[in-house]
Amino acid sequence: MSDRTAVEGVSDKRTAILEATLDLISERGFHNTPVSLIARTAGVSAGIVYHYFSSKEELINELYRGVKLETIRAMLADYARDLSLQERFLGIWSNYVQFSLNQPTKGLFLEQFENSPYIKHVMGEDFVQALAPFFDLFEQGMDEGVFKPLPPVVLFDLGFSAASSLVKRHVAGVVVLDDELVQAAANACWDAVLR
Amino acid sequence: MSDRTAVEGVSDKRTAILEATLDLISERGFHNTPVSLIARTAGVSAGIVYHYFSSKEELINELYRGVKLETIRAMLADYARDLSLQERFLGIWSNYVQFSLNQPTKGLFLEQFENSPYIKHVMGEDFVQALAPFFDLFEQGMDEGVFKPLPPVVLFDLGFSAASSLVKRHVAGVVVLDDELVQAAANACWDAVLR
Amino acid sequence: MSDRTAVEGVSDKRTAILEATLDLISERGFHNTPVSLIARTAGVSAGIVYHYFSSKEELINELYRGVKLETIRAMLADYARDLSLQERFLGIWSNYVQFSLNQPTKGLFLEQFENSPYIKHVMGEDFVQALAPFFDLFEQGMDEGVFKPLPPVVLFDLGFSAASSLVKRHVAGVVVLDDELVQAAANACWDAVLR
Amino acid sequence: MSDRTAVEGVSDKRTAILEATLDLISERGFHNTPVSLIARTAGVSAGIVYHYFSSKEELINELYRGVKLETIRAMLADYARDLSLQERFLGIWSNYVQFSLNQPTKGLFLEQFENSPYIKHVMGEDFVQALAPFFDLFEQGMDEGVFKPLPPVVLFDLGFSAASSLVKRHVAGVVVLDDELVQAAANACWDAVLR
DNA sequence: TATGAATGAGGCTTCATTCAT
DNA sequence: AATGAATGAAGCCTCATTCAT
Numbered sequence: 001m002s003d004r005t006a007v008e009g010v011s012d013k014r015t016a017i018l019e020a021t022l023d024l025i026s027e028r029g030f031h032n033t034p035v036s037l038i039a040r041t042a043g044v045s046a047g048i049v050y051h052y053f054s055s056k057e058e059l060i061n062e063l064y065r066g067v068k069l070e071t072i073r074a075m076l077a078d079y080a081r082d083l084s085l086q087e088r089f090l091g092i093w094s095n096y097v098q099f100s101l102n103q104p105t106k107g108l109f110l111e112q113f114e115n116s117p118y119i120k121h122v123m124g125e126d127f128v129q130a131l132a133p134f135f136d137l138f139e140q141g142m143d144e145g146v147f148k149p150l151p152p153v154v155l156f157d158l159g160f161s162a163a164s165s166l167v168k169r170h171v172a173g174v175v176v177l178d179d180e181l182v183q184a185a186a187n188a189c190w191d192a193v194l195r
Numbered sequence: 196m197s198d199r200t201a202v203e204g205v206s207d208k209r210t211a212i213l214e215a216t217l218d219l220i221s222e223r224g225f226h227n228t229p230v231s232l233i234a235r236t237a238g239v240s241a242g243i244v245y246h247y248f249s250s251k252e253e254l255i256n257e258l259y260r261g262v263k264l265e266t267i268r269a270m271l272a273d274y275a276r277d278l279s280l281q282e283r284f285l286g287i288w289s290n291y292v293q294f295s296l297n298q299p300t301k302g303l304f305l306e307q308f309e310n311s312p313y314i315k316h317v318m319g320e321d322f323v324q325a326l327a328p329f330f331d332l333f334e335q336g337m338d339e340g341v342f343k344p345l346p347p348v349v350l351f352d353l354g355f356s357a358a359s360s361l362v363k364r365h366v367a368g369v370v371v372l373d374d375e376l377v378q379a380a381a382n383a384c385w386d387a388v389l390r
Numbered sequence: 391m392s393d394r395t396a397v398e399g400v401s402d403k404r405t406a407i408l409e410a411t412l413d414l415i416s417e418r419g420f421h422n423t424p425v426s427l428i429a430r431t432a433g434v435s436a437g438i439v440y441h442y443f444s445s446k447e448e449l450i451n452e453l454y455r456g457v458k459l460e461t462i463r464a465m466l467a468d469y470a471r472d473l474s475l476q477e478r479f480l481g482i483w484s485n486y487v488q489f490s491l492n493q494p495t496k497g498l499f500l501e502q503f504e505n506s507p508y509i510k511h512v513m514g515e516d517f518v519q520a521l522a523p524f525f526d527l528f529e530q531g532m533d534e535g536v537f538k539p540l541p542p543v544v545l546f547d548l549g550f551s552a553a554s555s556l557v558k559r560h561v562a563g564v565v566v567l568d569d570e571l572v573q574a575a576a577n578a579c580w581d582a583v584l585r
Numbered sequence: 586m587s588d589r590t591a592v593e594g595v596s597d598k599r600t601a602i603l604e605a606t607l608d609l610i611s612e613r614g615f616h617n618t619p620v621s622l623i624a625r626t627a628g629v630s631a632g633i634v635y636h637y638f639s640s641k642e643e644l645i646n647e648l649y650r651g652v653k654l655e656t657i658r659a660m661l662a663d664y665a666r667d668l669s670l671q672e673r674f675l676g677i678w679s680n681y682v683q684f685s686l687n688q689p690t691k692g693l694f695l696e697q698f699e700n701s702p703y704i705k706h707v708m709g710e711d712f713v714q715a716l717a718p719f720f721d722l723f724e725q726g727m728d729e730g731v732f733k734p735l736p737p738v739v740l741f742d743l744g745f746s747a748a749s750s751l752v753k754r755h756v757a758g759v760v761v762l763d764d765e766l767v768q769a770a771a772n773a774c775w776d777a778v779l780r
Numbered sequence: 781t782a783t784g785a786a787t788g789a790g791g792c793t794t795c796a797t798t799c800a801t
Numbered sequence: 802a803a804t805g806a807a808t809g810a811a812g813c814c815t816c817a818t819t820c821a822t
Binding site for chain 6: 420424425426436437439440445446
């Protein structure tokens with residue numbers, strides 16, 4: 001037990017810092033979120049943050065990587081090659097919406113991060129791996145002549161850009177994203193990629 | 196000339212401040228863009244900024260309103276009710292892409308602003324008016340049974356979300372948005388909204 | 391008429407500036423009273439203040455001299471050598487209280503000014519003249535053996551310090567300075583100077 | 586010694602800041618005493634001031650409370666109910682004068698503070714307790730028919746207002762407050778409160 | 781006389797980061 | 802591994818004063 005405590009003790013604080021950072025930044029923004037506040041929220045001292053992360057920037061980058069990977073993986077939950085193209089496509093859509101609605105801070109954080117010139121994002125090998133199923137999906141769809149003959153990234157945007165926009169609308173209270181609407185929107189995007 | 200000087204003289208500095216703010220924020224972010232740098236870039240003193248704007252926040256809000264309105268109007272250039280639904284839809288698409296590629300700082304600024312919890316955006320009557328043609332378009336399309344029976348905002352997202360994503364891909368160097376690709380993407384989104 | 395307008399026009403603005411300064415400083419303090427606010431309150435431009443006064447400091451000094459002289463003169467209204475010592479003493483007391491209650495801003499301003507190291511007060515010949523009756527009173531009282539044999543300034547403080555303290559109590563709402571109380575206090579101070 | 590160091594270590598900087606603030610403000614005024622100068626004089630960084638005080642205003646308020654309490658307590662040194670009314674009264678007088686002459690900055694600071702609309706003073710329970718002996722003195726004096734039948738605050742002002750005025754005269758060089766003069770003045774004020 | 785835009789120094793405060801303990 | 806006092810650079814903003822008109 002002392003072993004676990006020791007081991008988890010470490011990651012506990014690290015995790016607490018990351019979670020506090022996520023919550024604070026998603027509702028206050030990068031600036032307006034001082035390290036001292038992150039520390040207080042996480043229940044640790046300001047100094048210890050620099051034991052786990054070399055700088056505030058690295059902390060935020062680390063958080064970005066984690067949240068981004070988690071989001072990608074959530075989108076691909078249940079993804080299986082033996083499902084039809086459409087089943088996989090629609091599955092990603094509903095996974096994404098469900099995840100975003102359950103974890104609103106993560107979406108807000110990602111959008112903020114990705115639209116800020118403040119911090120340059122560096123992606124590593126694990127991202128390439130995590131994203132592979134998307135390319136797999138679109139390449140298979142093109143090979144089979146089911147999808148429009150466009151670069152996979154373009155198909156990706158055609159297929160999923162609207163999803164995050166709609167989630168923002170929902171968060172803003174402009175629309176209510178119930179199952180029916182999600183399915184309708186997902187099917188509309190399916191029409192967009194379909195040849 | 197003395198006429199123009201007199202007239203423009205009043206707003207010259209104000210305009211210079213707004214333009215400097217746009218350029219700096221789009222490439223450096225909200226923070227990392229001190230008022231002192233804005234002033235220096237605009238060729239004015241730091242103090243005078245507060246003669247034209249009551250705070251940095253108000254300056255940025257004012258800038259947002261101006262850029263947003265300009266973008267909306269650019270999208271609707273040539274918009275005319277006697278054009279077909281598809282012509283109008285595709286026109287908006289190409290107007291948007293063209294404007295975004297010509298004025299990359301404005302798109303970057305808008306995305307950053309709209310995804311930041313830092314500043315709350317307040318829109319006024321002029322926005323409602325400027326956006327009217329979009330609602331006009333989608334409502335007419337639904338009335339005629341051409342578009343899917345979905346809320347106008349949803350149709351808007353289905354129709355245009357991908358556009359800004361693709362522009363970002365272009366700016367990031369991932370794809371090259373030539374005319375052919377823009378048309379293909381625009382037509383794909385047309386498929387998305389089409390019944 | 392044009393003559394009067396021209397002449398009064400000048401002093402009108404000067405007076406308006408002085409009055410605005412008095413009101414603002416008495417309720418906001420020296421700092422926290424920018425020249426720009428003084429100008430706005432007086433209904434003039436900021437620049438013109440420097441036509442009438444060479445600096446903010448001089449403006450305040452000028453104001454001090456005027457208010458101080460006015461206060462001294464108000465205390466000595468009705469002062470006449472043919473009145474008894476006690477009549478003159480009590481007259482000063484009630485004049486002071488009456489003036490202070492009617493013109494609360496002036497007392498506040500004087501106290502603030504005289505207790506601030508910010509601005510060094512320079513008094514001129516007119517002050518010496520205006521204050522002469524006080525010395526006259528106390529010297530006569532000493533010569534006649536009616537007052538305690540103390541320096542006139544000391545007799546002055548013994549005789550009148552309590553007056554301003556009581557006015558402040560009244561302004562603060564701690565006591566109500568009605569006629570009866572003023573007379574009682576004045577008589578008590580008369581006891582203090584009386585041999 | 587290590588003990589004292591440890592104990593004092595905590596409040597050392599806080600105390601240094603308060604002392605520097607007192608000295609600087611008493612000779613320069615509230616404004617004209619920037620926080621940066623306070624910090625430099627105290628031998629600390631500017632930032633740390635905000636670790637101990639939430640703002641410059643709070644710092645000054647805190648200082649006021651401390652100096653005021655110290656002054657009140659100094660006035661009441663040796664105060665004892667078994668002394669006669671007159672002994673107590675005259676003791677307060679000489680305590681006050683002695684304290685003021687020994688600690689001229691404190692008197693200057695108090696006067697400046699109390700006559701400035703800049704900062705609103707809030708007094709707490711400790712003030713009420715510290716001031717109790719004054720009320721005790723005046724109420725007893727009235728009950729015994731020794732003092733004039735006036736509100737305690739009024740008796741207080743009649744009894745002690747002149748003291749601070751005279752100290753200011755001394756500081757200004759107008760009179761020399763030697764023991765003889767202090768006693769004469771104190772006795773004169775005793776006459777003022779005496780029935 | 782009069783305006784008010786403009787300047788620029790300086791004030792208060794915040795905050796990422798370090799370091800003695 | 803942990804604390805939190807401490808630093809000092811930098812940010813936003815104010816304001817006395819000037820000057821072109």
